[in-house]
Amino acid sequence: MANLTNAQLETLKNKLLERQRVLVLEVRDKREQAANEGNEDAMGGVGDAGDESVLRMNTDLDIQEAGRDMEELNAIAAALRRIEDGSYGECEECGQDIxxxxxxxxxxxxxxxxxxxxxxxxxATRSTPTL
Ligand SMILES: [Zn+2]
Known part of the structure; x- marks a missing residue:
């Protein structure tokens, strides 16, 4: 187990759970959006400027984006498992505390x-979005 206090672990766990909640909603929105493809009403009054730029992307990019969300959701689930089994916070390569x-x-x-x-x-992974 990494050298984290219970309070620190709790903080990180809450961050993970909050991010998970946001992503689940985002993925659901994207699915609905894909279902409503071509329906301009779907763009009305949604989110902030960042969301809007995402909404303006074409479907291919939406799919890429949804793929990233799913990857991140998997990473979050894995992190929550590591918190449960006590291996959280250790580098998987060298075993040092992260x-x-x-x-x-x-x-x-x-x-x-x-x-x-x-x-x-x-x-060399995919390029990092600059948004
Ligand atoms: Zn390391």
Whole structure:
């Protein structure tokens, strides 16, 4: 178990649960949106500017986006499992504590910053959205 206090674990768990809630709603919205494709009324008064730009993207991008949401939901579920089994907060590569500040910024992190950077160099992943 990583060197986190119960209060820190609780904070991170709440962040994960809150993010999970938001994503579940987002995925549901996107499904509805896909079902209403071409219906301009669906755009009326929804969310902030960021949401609107997402809504304006074409369906391919919506699907990519939904895929990312699903990935993140899986990562959140995995993080919650790790909290339950006590392995949360340890780097899966080197076993060191990931550290609370990094976890607070990214509660689904499975690697310390050093191994994360190595991993990102090894697996050139999709480009990060600039939004
Ligand atoms: Zn590491």
């Amino acid at each position: 550290g609370f500040p990094r976890l607070e910024a990214q509660p689904t992190a499975t690697r310390c910053i050093v191994d994360q950077e190595k991993h990102e160099k090894t697996f």
